[in-house]
Amino acid sequence: MKKPWLKGVMPALVTPFDENFEVDEMSLRTLVDFVINEGVSAVVPSGSTGEFTSMSAEERKKVIETTVNQAKGRARVIAGTGDAGTDTAIELTKNAEKIGVDAALIVSPFYLKPTDKEIFEHYKRIAESTSLPIILYNIPQITNVEIPWWVVEGLADIENIVGIKDSSGNMPYMMALFEKVFGKISIICGHDEIATSALATGADGLILASANIIPNVWIQIYKLIRERKFKEAFAIQRKNQTLIRIITSRGGGLAVKTGLNMMGLNVGKARRPLVTGGLLRYEDEELLRIHLEALGKIPKRTVTFRMKPGAITKSETYVVPQTPTEASDFTLRVGEGFASPSTAEVAHIDLSLGVKDGPVGRILQETLENPKPGHEPKIAKFNGKEIEPQTLLVPTVLVRTAQQEKFVYEYAMNGVTRAIADSIKQGVLPSRALNHLAMIAHVFVHPTASNPKRLEINNYKAMRYAIRKAIEGRPTLNELLERKESARHPFRYTP
Amino acid sequence: MRFEPRGVNVALVTPFTRDNEVNEKALRDLVDFLIEKGVSGLVPVGTTGEFIYLSEEERQEVVETVVDEANGRVPIIAGTGASSTLDAIRFSKHAEDAGSDAVLVVAPYYLRGADKGDFQHFYELAHSTSLPIILYNIPQCTGAFLRREVVEDLADIENIVGIKDSSGNLPYLMELLEKVGDRINVLIGYDEVVLPAIASGAKGMILASANVIPDRWVKLYEAVAKGDLETARRIQMIVQKLVRIFCRYGGNVPVKEALKMMHFDVGKSRRPLTKGGILGPEVREEVKLELENLGIIESKFSIAKTPQNPLPERFQNLSIEPEVIMKEKLKVGEGFAGQDIARVHVDLLGGPKDSPVGDAWIRGLTNATPGHEAVSAIVEPNLMVKPITLVMPAVEVRSLRQASILFGPIQSAIGKAVLDAVENNLIPRKTVETYALITKVTVNSEASDRRILYHNAYQATSDAINQVFGGLHQ
Numbered sequence: 009m010k011k012p013w014l015k016g017v018m019p020a021l022v023t024p025f026d027e028n029f030e031v032d033e034m035s036l037r038t039l040v041d042f043v044i045n046e047g048v049s050a051v052v053p054s055g056s057t058g059e060f061t062s063m064s065a066e067e068r069k070k071v072i073e074t075t076v077n078q079a080k081g082r083a084r085v086i087a088g089t090g091d092a093g094t095d096t097a098i099e100l101t102k103n104a105e106k107i108g109v110d111a112a113l114i115v116s117p118f119y120l121k122p123t124d125k126e127i128f129e130h131y132k133r134i135a136e137s138t139s140l141p142i143i144l145y146n147i148p149q150i151t152n153v154e155i156p157w158w159v160v161e162g163l164a165d166i167e168n169i170v171g172i173k174d175s176s177g178n179m180p181y182m183m184a185l186f187e188k189v190f191g192k193i194s195i196i197c198g199h200d201e202i203a204t205s206a207l208a209t210g211a212d213g214l215i216l217a218s219a220n221i222i223p224n225v226w227i228q229i230y231k232l233i234r235e236r237k238f239k240e241a242f243a244i245q246r247k248n249q250t251l252i253r254i255i256t257s258r259g260g261g262l263a264v265k266t267g268l269n270m271m272g273l274n275v276g277k278a279r280r281p282l283v284t285g286g287l288l289r290y291e292d293e294e295l296l297r298i299h300l301e302a303l304g305k306i307p308k309r310t311v312t313f314r315m316k317p318g319a320i321t322k323s324e325t326y327v328v329p330q331t332p333t334e335a336s337d338f339t340l341r342v343g344e345g346f347a348s349p350s351t352a353e354v355a356h357i358d359l360s361l362g363v364k365d366g367p368v369g370r371i372l373q374e375t376l377e378n379p380k381p382g383h384e385p386k387i388a389k390f391n392g393k394e395i396e397p398q399t400l401l402v403p404t405v406l407v408r409t410a411q412q413e414k415f416v417y418e419y420a421m422n423g424v425t426r427a428i429a430d431s432i433k434q435g436v437l438p439s440r441a442l443n444h445l446a447m448i449a450h451v452f453v454h455p456t457a458s459n460p461k462r463l464e465i466n467n468y469k470a471m472r473y474a475i476r477k478a479i480e481g482r483p484t485l486n487e488l489l490e491r492k493e494s495a496r497h498p499f500r501y502t503p
Numbered sequence: 504m505r506f507e508p509r510g511v512n513v514a515l516v517t518p519f520t521r522d523n524e525v526n527e528k529a530l531r532d533l534v535d536f537l538i539e540k541g542v543s544g545l546v547p548v549g550t551t552g553e554f555i556y557l558s559e560e561e562r563q564e565v566v567e568t569v570v571d572e573a574n575g576r577v578p579i580i581a582g583t584g585a586s587s588t589l590d591a592i593r594f595s596k597h598a599e600d601a602g603s604d605a606v607l608v609v610a611p612y613y614l615r616g617a618d619k620g621d622f623q624h625f626y627e628l629a630h631s632t633s634l635p636i637i638l639y640n641i642p643q644c645t646g647a648f649l650r651r652e653v654v655e656d657l658a659d660i661e662n663i664v665g666i667k668d669s670s671g672n673l674p675y676l677m678e679l680l681e682k683v684g685d686r687i688n689v690l691i692g693y694d695e696v697v698l699p700a701i702a703s704g705a706k707g708m709i710l711a712s713a714n715v716i717p718d719r720w721v722k723l724y725e726a727v728a729k730g731d732l733e734t735a736r737r738i739q740m741i742v743q744k745l746v747r748i749f750c751r752y753g754g755n756v757p758v759k760e761a762l763k764m765m766h767f768d769v770g771k772s773r774r775p776l777t778k779g780g781i782l783g784p785e786v787r788e789e790v791k792l793e794l795e796n797l798g799i800i801e802s803k804f805s806i807a808k809t810p811q812n813p814l815p816e817r818f819q820n821l822s823i824e825p826e827v828i829m830k831e832k833l834k835v836g837e838g839f840a841g842q843d844i845a846r847v848h849v850d851l852l853g854g855p856k857d858s859p860v861g862d863a864w865i866r867g868l869t870n871a872t873p874g875h876e877a878v879s880a881i882v883e884p885n886l887m888v889k890p891i892t893l894v895m896p897a898v899e900v901r902s903l904r905q906a907s908i909l910f911g912p913i914q915s916a917i918g919k920a921v922l923d924a925v926e927n928n929l930i931p932r933k934t935v936e937t938y939a940l941i942t943k944v945t946v947n948s949e950a951s952d953r954r955i956l957y958h959n960a961y962q963a964t965s966d967a968i969n970q971v972f973g974g975l976h977q
Contacts, residue, residue: 285883290884290886337937339937340864344884352779358868358878358879360868366857367856367857367862368865370862371866374866375869378870380870380873400869404878405876405906448869450878455784455903456783483886485889485925485932488882488922489922492882492918492922492923495886495915495919497881497883497911497912499907499908500911500915501911502789503748503752503786503789
């Protein structure tokens with residue numbers, strides 16, 4: 009091992025931007041403090057998660073400087089200095105050296121696909137141009153180029169090449185690295201979904217996007233592996249896998265920023281072309297929030313509900329910056345929930361929520377008294393008992409077959425009732441005012457649905473999102489106006 | 504003289520009975536139909552013929568039946584491909600005994616021996632039969648290309664006479680034409696790129712869609728032969744949507760569904776393929792429409808009537824009587840755009856949520872009459888618009904395809920028109936949270952051009968919004 013310090017948990021820092029999309033130095037400092045206080049061994053500014061391709065050389069320099077200055081030696085700083093071109097990468101690396109970083113993380117060249125010979129020479133020239141320790145970086149899902157293991161093997165002989173970060177998630181590839189360079193240079197796992205497996209196999213450390221959000225989780229896993237408590241470590245990885253998967257496969261930096269913003273660490277938006285609703289789908293955002301709440305990462309606050317004049321209820325619940333402190337006017341609030349995967353088991357819920365003596369309550373009664381065949385409404389029950397708030401489930405698609413009936417009234421219904429129970433438990437629906445409220449959930453179940461488990465899960469999620477969005481009034485008008493032009497309805501196009 | 508595959512060849516489906524047995528009668532009917540349409544050859548037991556789900560006996564039965572029914576009228580190219588070389592040899596020998604004119608042999612799949620294994624497969628096969636052999640590249644099924652270098656060598660073998668390329672990859676096809684085009688016939692097997700392939704020098708085609716539109720392909724082939732590229736181009740564009748669906752939605756399943764719509768009793772595809780799988784009911788309906796547009800099946804379509812009664816009377820199905828509109832001072836408007844089948848008409852009712860409009864809004868969602876199910880307008884999933892807007896079909900929706908149009912281009916156009924009106928302050932900001940809008944939309948049940956429908960629905964909604972909100976903010 010050339011650099012014994014190169015190990016442990018190292019967050020691939022996001023680059024915070026302010027409202028004008030300028031680098032937000034204060035926010036970066038806050039983030040650096042947050043992760044160092046959690047106990048990380050190093051921080052990695054200006055990498056893929058840090059949106060380096062959307063930043064100027066000056067900005068990258070500034071971000072690296074700020075990070076070094078704020079870390080104050082409490083943690084090592086590994087600067088991302090990669091670029092598609094060799095000369096630029098050399099210049100960025102030299103800059104980082106002057107600033108005083110501990111190492112440089114250099115992504116393989118990308119866009120124009122270099123051959124293995126060209127990749128080798130790219131790194132060799134950079135290494136020769138600096139005395140900084142250099143970490144190779146393999147992330148073929150972004151670069152479209154894999155650094156072949158025999159290139160890594162050859163580069164490992166160069167003195168100041170001290171490690172490789174492998175973000176491919178390709179376990180056979182990583183095993184080849186273990187076979188060829190283990191013990192010689194540090195092997196760092198960069199793919200959050202297989203991090204514990206990599207550590208258990210012998211990886212020295214982790215450079216992870218999700219370590220911005222859950223550094224504590226990774227530190228705990230890292231320690232457990234060191235203590236050879238594999239079972240416990242894998243149990244923690246499994247518990248966090250959904251959250252981790254969203255971050256890894258749904259937009260990296262953008263997902264991390266979304267999570268940090270929910271936690272109250274205001275890191276701003278990602279730069280264009282990254283937008284919410286793209287790779288990070290709206291439903292991912294909602295799911296991310298649910299998982300962060302479960303981890304206690306999202307603060308709680310009191311929300312005031314004004315059901316009608318004179319009827320005020322308070323509820324303690326998890327809030328994000330978009331959550332209003334007060335919800336008034338319960339005449340008719342609507343919320344939309346959408347959850348996938350699978351086209352056949354996709355869940356889509358239109359939820360109407362309001363006071364019992366308003367339109368929702370009135371129509372609920374009217375519908376019960378005069379049900380339409382094929383769209384027969386059912387009162388939501390749990391263990392045979394009607395739940396509060398009184399909730400009606402109405403199938404959106406005409407129910408024609410016994411199988412459809414089972415899918416709507418049993419599996420989708422189960423998901424819906426569980427979601428209501430959890431929304432009450434979480435304080436999203438105010439438990440002391442449930443008797444004032446009525447809800448009608450229009451539930452879309454595709455006639456070709458065939459997987460009951462997925463259908464129930466999707467309807468659970470969709471209902472949780474719908475309730476929350478109805479209460480919080482999301483999407484807000486500003487969000488709608490900002491997002492309306494790029495909206496892409498899946499059925500809008502002729503096959 | 505050796506056999507040269509050329510012209511329009513049909514990758515026959517294998518009809519099945521209700522009991523999932525080979526349906527010989529339906530197969531014979533299909534063979535006769537296609538020969539009468541002027542095709543150059545028939546290809547039983549290929550990919551479209553579900554060879555992968557047929558037993559050896561069934562494969563033999565299908566080949567024998569087709570040879571017998573064709574009775575020398577057109578050449579028969581039997582699909583005799585298999586994962587195992589020995590199986591492919593045995594199937595080919597049978598095809599020879601049965602009287603086929605050639606065999607079409609797919610490259611090995613599942614377990615593969617790379618280039619060497621591919622070469623050896625065809626080499627041994629070619630030396631075990633005297634039948635002409637057509638190589639078959641379909642990487643989307645086999646998992647890999649039959650590499651050009653391998654084809655180059657195989658083309659030197661006497662009884663290898665052609666290659667069918669179903670990859671749809673034009674650079675690969677050009678490579679074949681360059682390297683082996685002078686020695687063996689290159690045939691196009693990907694329906695979406697027939698014209699460029701034939702115009703570039705491919706000698707013919709073997710197509711799944713030729714079951715359904717044999718005459719179109721015959722015309723296109725003849726047009727190219729005469730150098731009439733204009734006509735050929737027109738034909739390719741006319742069939743493009745249909746053949747795209749065939750190519751992209753499972754190949755076999757949509758072709759069988761189309762043939763059934765044409766009253767050929769070809770039955771279902773075998774499991775695990777189902778028509779609710781990759782094809783889905785929405786796209787199946789698109790196939791039907793295209794067959795109608797091409798004049799292959801009859802259309803019973805009539806243009807929907809746009810509402811004629813006074814505007815305030817058009818919301819009675821939501822219990823909003825004209826008197827209520829008067830008394831509560833609710834706002835109504837209408838708009839329409841487009842011609843004939845693409846015409847869209849929108850009636851709009853707007854008012855505060857705590858007026859009868861609020862009740863009507865939920866009533867529309869909840870008390871749906873079958874065929875008139877409503878949804879609340881979104882520009883895409885998760886972007887439900889404000890003011891909340893109900894989209895309710897005025898014309899009965901009879902199919903999931905129609906539903907997907909109403910709840911695709913139509914609802915997103917309505918949603919977009921509402922949001923644009925908010926942005927332009929035509930819909931006052933103060934009403935965004937307190938108002939509800941209800942639209943009743945007339946769309947022709949057979950309309951299919953989603954882009955035009957989107958624009959017409961947008962225009963109609965914008966005009967209706969203008970009427971409703973035009974005076975509100977003064």
